[in-house]
Amino acid sequence: MEKIDIGRKILSENEKYAFENIMFLAERGKLCLNMISSPGSGKTTILARTISDLKDKIKIGVIEGDIQTDIDAERIRATEAPVVQINTEGACHLSAVQISDALKKLPVEDLDLILIENVGNLVCPSAFALGENGKIAVLSVAEGDDKPAKYPGIFAKSKVLLLNKIDLLDGGHVDFDIERAKTDASRLNKAIEIFPISAKTGEGMANWYDWLLESIQKT
């Protein structure tokens, strides 16, 4: 019986669109980052605060990925940034063809930066290239400091790790050893930049903004 390797074929189709997205962005000199984390680690909160805090410096467009609803797109719309919502209707990750369609709906020429919020999940999104210039992993201190060791894929592939919700460390509400998370992530990925932040209080966000502005300059 002939063996059909369906998994490989789907990935190849995704890679084809990812390559088209890479070309589309490169021709226009635009930086595009793919934000990945578990549900609720604070992706949308980080995006909204980043847009507001940098509004006098850069124009940011957002592609929101969720299984259902446009709740996150509404939160981004409140910042007045252009946003496209994608509903995957059950799929646990965004795919490159969805990003290709979304890029056509954004005013890309007017933007300095495109941020993609992937479907909340530490596993599948890391396996599907979207044509982005880099992945940004978010891990909140409420999730446990063992996550880089237990879910290595995303930490191995990301340019930046945002350790969010550090405000919760004050008062001992959660046990999270920042040094352990940093050591484990750096062991998986020597180049990863790690910024402890609180999207709620703004603590540490300046380091993330400096990295973003420098990366836009280099693109």
Ligand SMILES: Nc1nc2c(ncn2[C@@H]2O[C@H](COP(=O)(O)OP(=O)(O)OP(=O)(O)O)[C@@H](O)[C@H]2O)c(=O)[nH]1
């Ligand atoms: N204490 C604290 N809470 C935060 C922080 N950042 C986000 N939150 C809260 O965490 C919850 C989830 O935040 P979201 O921004 O919706 O998380 P998300 O990663 O976008 O979630 P999904 O899109 O569902 O995957 C909200 O109640 C936020 O107010 C933070 O730095 N500190």
Ligand SMILES: [Mg+2]
């Ligand atoms: Mg969100």
